[in-house]
Amino acid sequence: MTDLAQSLIDALALGGLYALIAIGVTLIYTVMGMMNFAQGEFVMLPAYALYVLAGLPFAVAVCGALATGIAIAVLAERVAFRPVRNADLAAQLVTSLAVATILQNAVSAGVDARAQSVATPELLSESSQIGALSIPNLEILTLALTVIVLGGLGWLLYRTRIGLEMRAAAENFEMARLLGVRANRVIAIAFAISGALAATVGVLIVLQTGQVSPTMGLTPVLVGFIAVVIGGFGRISGAVAGGLVLGALSSLLGTYLPDGLVPFRDAIVFSLPVAILIVRPQGLLGAATGEARI
Amino acid sequence: MNGGGLRSPASAATSLVVPLVLVALAALIGASGTPSFEGTVTLILCNLIIVLGLQVFIGNSGVYSFGQLGFAASGAYVAALLTLPATFTALQTPELPKLIADAQLGTLPSTLIAAAASGLLAAVVGWPLMRTSTLAIPISTFAFLIVAYNVLANWDPVTGGSSGLVGIPTTTDVTSAGVWAGVAVVVALAFKWSAGGYRLQATREDEVAARSIGIGLMRERLVAFTISGTLCGIGGALAAHQSGTLSPDTFYFAASVTTITMLVVGGARSVLGAVVGTLAVATVNELLRNLEEGSDAFGLVSIGATPGLAAIGLGLILLVAMVALPGGLSGGREAGELEPVRRRLRSRAPSTSPAAAAGRARPQPARGSAGSLRAEGVSLAFSGLRVLRGVELALPPGEALGLIGPNGAGKTTLVNVLSGFQAPDSGSVLLDGVEVTGWSPPRLARAGLGRTFQAALPFAGLTVVESVAVGAMGVGVGRREAVAVAADVLERLGLGEQAQSPAGLQPPGNQRLLGIARALATGPRYLLLDEPAAGLNDEECRELVAILREAIQDFGCAILLIEHDMNVVMDLCAQVQVLDDGETVAIGTPEEVQADPAVVEAYLGTSYAVGAHA
Numbered sequence: 001m002t003d004l005a006q007s008l009i010d011a012l013a014l015g016g017l018y019a020l021i022a023i024g025v026t027l028i029y030t031v032m033g034m035m036n037f038a039q040g041e042f043v044m045l046p047a048y049a050l051y052v053l054a055g056l057p058f059a060v061a062v063c064g065a066l067a068t069g070i071a072i073a074v075l076a077e078r079v080a081f082r083p084v085r086n087a088d089l090a091a092q093l094v095t096s097l098a099v100a101t102i103l104q105n106a107v108s109a110g111v112d113a114r115a116q117s118v119a120t121p122e123l124l125s126e127s128s129q130i131g132a133l134s135i136p137n138l139e140i141l142t143l144a145l146t147v148i149v150l151g152g153l154g155w156l157l158y159r160t161r162i163g164l165e166m167r168a169a170a171e172n173f174e175m176a177r178l179l180g181v182r183a184n185r186v187i188a189i190a191f192a193i194s195g196a197l198a199a200t201v202g203v204l205i206v207l208q209t210g211q212v213s214p215t216m217g218l219t220p221v222l223v224g225f226i227a228v229v230i231g232g233f234g235r236i237s238g239a240v241a242g243g244l245v246l247g248a249l250s251s252l253l254g255t256y257l258p259d260g261l262v263p264f265r266d267a268i269v270f271s272l273p274v275a276i277l278i279v280r281p282q283g284l285l286g287a288a289t290g291e292a293r294i
Numbered sequence: 295m296n297g298g299g300l301r302s303p304a305s306a307a308t309s310l311v312v313p314l315v316l317v318a319l320a321a322l323i324g325a326s327g328t329p330s331f332e333g334t335v336t337l338i339l340c341n342l343i344i345v346l347g348l349q350v351f352i353g354n355s356g357v358y359s360f361g362q363l364g365f366a367a368s369g370a371y372v373a374a375l376l377t378l379p380a381t382f383t384a385l386q387t388p389e390l391p392k393l394i395a396d397a398q399l400g401t402l403p404s405t406l407i408a409a410a411a412s413g414l415l416a417a418v419v420g421w422p423l424m425r426t427s428t429l430a431i432p433i434s435t436f437a438f439l440i441v442a443y444n445v446l447a448n449w450d451p452v453t454g455g456s457s458g459l460v461g462i463p464t465t466t467d468v469t470s471a472g473v474w475a476g477v478a479v480v481v482a483l484a485f486k487w488s489a490g491g492y493r494l495q496a497t498r499e500d501e502v503a504a505r506s507i508g509i510g511l512m513r514e515r516l517v518a519f520t521i522s523g524t525l526c527g528i529g530g531a532l533a534a535h536q537s538g539t540l541s542p543d544t545f546y547f548a549a550s551v552t553t554i555t556m557l558v559v560g561g562a563r564s565v566l567g568a569v570v571g572t573l574a575v576a577t578v579n580e581l582l583r584n585l586e587e588g589s590d591a592f593g594l595v596s597i598g599a600t601p602g603l604a605a606i607g608l609g610l611i612l613l614v615a616m617v618a619l620p621g622g623l624s625g626g627r628e629a630g631e632l633e634p635v636r637r638r639l640r641s642r643a644p645s646t647s648p649a650a651a652a653g654r655a656r657p658q659p660a661r662g663s664a665g666s667l668r669a670e671g672v673s674l675a676f677s678g679l680r681v682l683r684g685v686e687l688a689l690p691p692g693e694a695l696g697l698i699g700p701n702g703a704g705k706t707t708l709v710n711v712l713s714g715f716q717a718p719d720s721g722s723v724l725l726d727g728v729e730v731t732g733w734s735p736p737r738l739a740r741a742g743l744g745r746t747f748q749a750a751l752p753f754a755g756l757t758v759v760e761s762v763a764v765g766a767m768g769v770g771v772g773r774r775e776a777v778a779v780a781a782d783v784l785e786r787l788g789l790g791e792q793a794q795s796p797a798g799l800q801p802p803g804n805q806r807l808l809g810i811a812r813a814l815a816t817g818p819r820y821l822l823l824d825e826p827a828a829g830l831n832d833e834e835c836r837e838l839v840a841i842l843r844e845a846i847q848d849f850g851c852a853i854l855l856i857e858h859d860m861n862v863v864m865d866l867c868a869q870v871q872v873l874d875d876g877e878t879v880a881i882g883t884p885e886e887v888q889a890d891p892a893v894v895e896a897y898l899g900t901s902y903a904v905g906a907h908a
Contacts, residue, residue, distance in 0.1 A: 229426075270444075
């Protein structure tokens with residue numbers, strides 16, 4: 001029983017992490033219609049900020065990481081994504097792939113292509129005893145952050161003017177512009193929030209693994225994409241659901257898969273979206289929309 | 295490789311010869327250099343085969359797949375395991391089935407088997423993947439790439455695991471790579487110019503319009519995905535035989551980025567683009583790699599070793615190409631379609647006159663005239679809003695029925711139900727007495743039901759004659775006959791002169807006619823027209839009516855006409871049905887319904903209903 005509870009909490013924590021990534025991907029998709037490959041680099045660069053700021057108090061380093069995430073996301077939007085804002089989905093996807101390649105290799109060239117270790121606070125590698133369960137503090141932090149982010153995002157989207165503008169832009173970009181929504185501002189803010197989310201994920205991954213590497217963003221961005229696809233494009237709720245499903249599955253398979261199959265865990269996890277999409281092409285929470293154009 | 299009327303023979307020949315010459319030139323330059331240079335060029339040619347594989351799927355479908363390198367990997371592993379000597383396999387892959395472990399085939403059979411295996415894998419993987427939406431395919435194919443990588447890296451006893459394989463016979467030389475690349479060029483062009491290729495390109499231009507002319511999205515995509523996987527498998531197999539070593543990383547993320555960059559920089563829509571892009575990007579890449587290793591580039595700049603420099607350069611090239619050069623270096627055109635070439639070809643020989651083909655074939659007219667198109671008690675609600683309330687409709691063969699009513703009456707929705715784009719909540723649709731409710735639009739199109747849309751939905755990237763011929767190809771007519779059908783239809787609609795110009799550059803009136811031409815080319819027995827006269831001037835309206843009357847007489851085609859211009863309706867339709875608020879309020883001759891108080895009320899409101907009609 002405690003074993004099961006323990007693995008459920010593990011599953012929930014990983015699912016929460018994945019959900020945070022997926023929300024970042026979805027935010028950009030909703031305001032711009034772009035699947036952003038460089039989201040993984042928005043995770044990786046803040047992690048390197050932690051590595052560079054290692055001598056400072058950890059809280060300061062985390063602030064540095066957040067600032068890095070926001071800055072790089074806003075900068076990428078201004079320099080690379082704005083020119084292709086009206087291009088088709090494929091063109092935008094390939095553009096973001098180019099940005100990802102440049103950032104990733106810039107770190108390879110500037111720091112090192114190999115992984116570097118980063119010291120993390122003692123407290124977060126310990127566990128807390130709750131009843132019969134021993135829960136890693138990091139998992140508690142991850143879950144708390146997920147809840148805080150979801151609450152904050154809900155407040156922002158549904159209780160503030162900028163949130164209203166973002167939702168309007170997501171519904172119908174051109175109409176929103178005609179009604180006075182400033183497109184550049186809305187998109188820049190979406191990128192800033194997305195960058196902050198990615199930075200949070202980057203910090204959590206460093207806390208978990210104790211190291212950084214130029215390719216560390218690849219798995220998160222793929223997980224984020226797939227969570228978004230499973231959940232149904234363009235819905236925050238779908239992103240959360242997709243992230244939770246994917247994280248929980250990955251975690252539970254790690255615990256319960258027969259020894260011989262454990263190396264193939266990722267292969268099984270990444271086959272899942274296809275299975276879901278065959279049954280529900282619009283994703284778990286996506287609406288079955290009709291042909292809007294005819 | 296004759297275009298058979300879709301393009302002039304000279305243009306087709308130019309489109310084929312130029313990329314082949316480029317491949318031959320690359321191979322010649324490679325053969326004349328040092329052995330290490332020759333090896334580099336050989337590997338570039340192997341890459342070219344993979345990029346051509348990408349072009350077949352991505353270029354024609356317009357959908358990006360990030361998974362094709364997985365098929366290159368499968369080809370490489372199959373070829374390697376089939377050619378490795380038994381002593382090597384015993385060491386590297388102890389649990390490989392004995393038959394494969396002991397096999398020590400020559401390069402040609404191993405390459406052919408690798409091609410077949412990769413094609414099969416692509417068909418099996420593509421079957422579920424192509425079912426996902428256009429939006430999801432890039433992601434789900436990426437998921438496949440990760441799965442493939444994971445299996446190759448972790449299935450140690452069979453694949454050699456993450457350390458990979460060594461000792462593969464190095465039998466690929468620059469000649470054999472060049473020949474295979476030439477074959478790949480021919481295959482890619484032949485597919486692009488086949489009926490299947492055109493059907494796929496139509497889905498790239500407009501999914502909805504493509505479905506309306508009988509094209510099944512998944513099927514066409516799956517065919518291209520399989521051919522693409524086969525070509526990638528060949529490229530992978532040859533590359534493995536070039537370098538002699540193989541690991542799961544060889545064909546993973548970095549290789550995906552490189553090959554996609556090559557395709558995009560050259561221009562994904564053309565085979566020429568794949569060739570030019572590969573050669574251009576590979577050249578820059580090699581120069582950057584020299585820089586990366588710290589050698590003196592051009593004897594001018596000398597810098598220390600910087601890993602990642604080549605990849606940064608690649609990323610920058612890709613970024614600039616996306617922002618500044620959306621069509622790629624080739625502009626998405628084949629060699630025979632480039633402007634200077636066109637001009638020279640035109641001055642030399644007049645293009646095949648479409649009129650010459652007319653009369654040879656025409657859309658199959660009424661295949662049996664029994665029955666009619668009927669809607670029985672069709673009801674439909676959109677989240678509570680009742681759009682259709684038990685609508686009855688009967689369109690007898692060879693007749694024209696006008697469907698009118700105020701905005702929001704449900705006219706377009708009814709056409710969507712009849713043509714399969716929208717399933718009704720209740721009620722049924724019958725085609726010649728056969729219940730067809732729930733049939734997909736492509737299936738209905740093949741059964742003889744054509745339609746147009748309020749928007750013209752042109753196949754902008756195709757020429758005028760291609761975008762009409764693809765209508766006939768959509769319902770299964772062969773390419774040559776489809777071209778004759780298109781020529782005939784275009785001649786009737788007075789668009790013969792424009793046959794070879796891009797559909798996307800036609801004026802709005804012509805684009806509207808093209809939509810009708812495309813539907814007529816499917817040889818429909820029932821044609822549903824959604825406001826065909828919108829935006830046409832009086833002259834054009836009269837021409838439209840003449841064309842439609844001819845369609846009824848010559849092809850025996852029945853027409854359901856949604857139209858606000860009552861002159862057009864009265865000219866063409868003996869019967870008019872009036873919809874209001876999802877219900878039929880009147881049926882009769884145009885004069886009768888115009889005098890009907892219920893109709894006046896529907897258009898103008900109750901207060902005008904009594905005696906206000908002139």
